[in-house]
Amino acid sequence: MSRQSGDPGELRSADEIGREQEYVSMLYGRLDDLREQAATRLTEALRTTGGTLQDRSQRDSSVRMYADQVEQYAAVENGLAFGRLDTEDGGRHYVGRIGIFDTSDDYDPLLMDWRAPAARPFYLATAANPQGIRRRRHLRTRQRKVTGLNDEVLDLATASPTGHEELTGEASLLAALNAGRTGRMRDIVETIQAEQDRIIRADLPGVLVVQGGPGTGKTAVALHRAAYLLYTHRRELSTRGVLLVGPNLTFLRYISQVLPALAETGVLLRTQGDLFPGVSARRTEPAEAAAVKGRLAMTEVLAAAVRDRQWAPDEPLEIEVEREVLHLDPQTCRAARERVRRSGRPHNLARPLFDIEIVHALAAQVAERIGADPLGGENLLSPADIAEIRRELHEEPGVRAALDELWPVLTPQRLLADLFADPDRIATAAPQLTEGERALLHREPGGWTPADVPLLDEAAELLGEDERAAAARRERLRVLNREYAEGVLEIWKGSRSIDVEDEADGGEVLGVTDLIDADRLLERQEEADRLTTAQRAAADRNWAFGHVIVDEAQELSPMAWRLLMRRCPSRSMTIVGDVAQTGALSGTPSWADALEPYVAQRWRLEELTVSYRTPAEIMAVAAEVLTEIDPELSPPRSVRESGVPPWDRSVPPDRLAADLVAVTAREAAELTEGRLGVIVPEGRVADLGATLGAEVPEMAIGEHPELESRVVLLTVAQAKGLEFDSVLVVDPAGIVAESPRGRSDLYVALTRATQRLGILRPTTP
């Protein structure tokens, strides 16, 4: 193990901190200059108007670039510089959140971006393999002040003789792990460990699966990988974008601060429920219904549901046109339908072919009547006459109504809403499901569930995009354009707090917003269509992302995988999860099962083995549950002990609520800072929530509980991916009994704590 000299017991000369302070202050000075420059340029770019289309397009790119820069420079204010590498040849390099160069001296790096290749030894160098590094220094800062240092001297004398894995920057790491939680995830850029670094910097192409037990840093790694990839492959990914999919909105809020803190804005964060543009799936449904919808068999069900809408009547249809009634017999309809189906076109795109078939048949009837030769010869109408009859028939309201009935143009939403609302339609489309499964699909229209989203996507493929869908997409883009325009002006306003003087107005400060408002900026953008990649991607179902990252990927159903693979034709993906934590009934117990239909054996597996969250004492309790899930599985190794043994107490059922109130108060009092999570079976949220809420007014509860509250009551599904300083697991048997995957749920619940765990069990009456 490398030598550590950071604890207060060891002398750290004030001089040394003073010298670091000087350097760090210089860096902040440069940061201020850069922010000011970007803010001034943003102001200029926003103010200039007119010019050729090319000028305008260039100016809009500048607006975007400078707005991004202003945001990035603001984001790195805290912890701008956090490390120093002293090399064996006497060099000294600072590592931080962004790169800063000395413009007056040949662009020498003053601060290396943590993602730059030269910064890598900061994460990888060990005493056994120092990579040319003599000393690694962690700088601790609060705001702009250097508050402490931790040094590791890397030389063979301090190398571990056993070759045992080492922790990089152990003192800083443990300080980060023991710190109280805030309800928002923090970045780990200062203390990334070697096994994590290798994953973060893995090559862009191909499918990389990161399997790791609870708390091994999978989410942290996924987010840092996104930032790394955007830095390293900026050109490629800034045009195609990066999509990050998380399990629910609470989780996305929990991680939402990490990327901005890494000065990264180019990632689209989405839940499954938001992956179909124009739909925000918030409706809930029984887990069993979601499981049926997640099966691959739904592709056949939907295909059959589309075919079912291609209708052929049993009796001839009477169609009134201007002066007569035409007849469309079932045989003609069926023959037309077969020919059109054989074209293989998606339903909506095949409709024009169907129109031609039917209109031709009807026109033949009309021609027969008005063009018949009284002398029995050939029909007297010319091809031009017949073409005119067809054109007129196609415009006839009666004909259009019949066509709409026989082959209706459908949106995915219409198809699905009609299908689920009608047991007969379900029965026709899904003969392969059991009656019980079909009953699970039945429901009244009114909102979408996350499990509906992959079905909507599948339906969109089967239906094809018609003009109405394209118009809806344009409208979504317009709304996003406006949001973007407003966002730019907000950033500009924020940038003024750092004293951007507006000298052009002779001392009188006339802001950009006096000259241009969001609507005018929007007009300007519409001319040049200047949306960020992420925004355009969000509005477009057919968008092909440059890279897709999926967190808690074990929860995805086979239908959800289909959707994601469509969004990523290049199959450049990072898939992060733990198959032992799978809670969704249609989730995956095996990465091979989930992936091989799309990439065969062409995927790589990396495993994370160290739990940074869960202390050894708590992991020992969770390990027993893991063995019950699968005796072959072993839990991750905890990086530390908390010294606090978990407690486990049984109470009579009628005392449970009262005891919970008392225990919650006691545990909350134990926390000087940090958060307490109370995890209960879904079926007990209402009663326990009501009792506890009345006694602990600061408690957060609900569909999207505020994680920054000191006490949060939630279900396992909500707690997935989250962590708290202290956790109370209430009624573990109830959690297990609620789902066929109940043991995995309990394993998740038991591994959410960073410090303390208590278990409260109602005894069986």
Ligand SMILES: Nc1ncnc2c1ncn2[C@@H]1O[C@H](COP(=O)(O)OP(=O)(O)OP(=O)(O)O)[C@@H](O)[C@H]1O
């Ligand atoms: N290198 C590191 N330095 C500091 N903290 C770390 C490091 N790696 C992980 N952590 C911390 O450990 C905790 C767990 O990380 P994370 O949530 O990414 O784990 P996970 O594998 O996604 O867990 P789960 O499977 O339970 O969702 C977080 O607080 C994270 O910040």
